[in-house]
Amino acid sequence: MRKVPLVVSLFALCSLLFGQTDKSPRSVHTTEKSAIHVPPQAVPATLTRIYSNLGSSATDLYYDTDGLPIEGPNQNNGYAIFEAMQFTPAADSHVSQVRVAVQYYGIGTSQVDLNIYSDADGVPGTLLAGPAVVKNLADFGTCCTLAVGSFTPVAVTAGTRYWVVANTPATGSGSEAFDIWDTVVQGKTLSSSLEADGTWFEEPGLIIPAGEVLGTVP
Helix, strand or coil: CCCCCCHHHHHHHHHHHCCCCCEEEEEECCCCCCCCCCCCCCCHHHHHHHHCCCCCCCCCEEEEEEEEEEECCCCCCCCEEEEEEEEEECCCCEEEEEEEEEEEEEECCCCEEEEEEEECCCEEEEEEEEEEEEECCCCCCCCCEEEEEEEEEEEECCCCCCCCCCECCCCCCCCEEEEEEEEEECCCCCEEEEECCCCCEEEEEEEEEEEEEECCCC
């Protein structure tokens, strides 16, 4: 069983004790459901990692007991929370797949929509690709299966920031989903959240959504 660093545990505890404002980070904590970790789905041989913050061990890629919530608008009286992970390609590339540690919390439809967005002053801007609908997610508290979304290749530019956005449909099946985006620890702010009023904001803190971006170079 992976030991979660103290900083992450304290982050989750403070969230529960002191609550959250509309413009503050959130963390959800659970106990590990299985001590047996399985490797993620195989990376296609034709694809290259353009960005990754996942751990180096195939059975220890992320913290499976701590994550950020993704809530559809019909899950909680119209209040939606979406999450985003930023990436900056080192070379001109074409993105065709994202693999993220989004898991099912056990409420609503087991589904998440994955998208690629441009950057707009530090938060997601214009939709470039998606949604790629991923169903039958792994349960929160397990490791290390990933939610895999594939796209028609979209060109990205070296040194430019982009975003992988995890959200839900506005209506219908999936709009009541409650998922968790498991995290990794980083030393600076690299994530973003969307509130019910449609405003993206940058989330401070040491934990960011876990995942990777694949494609071809160039």
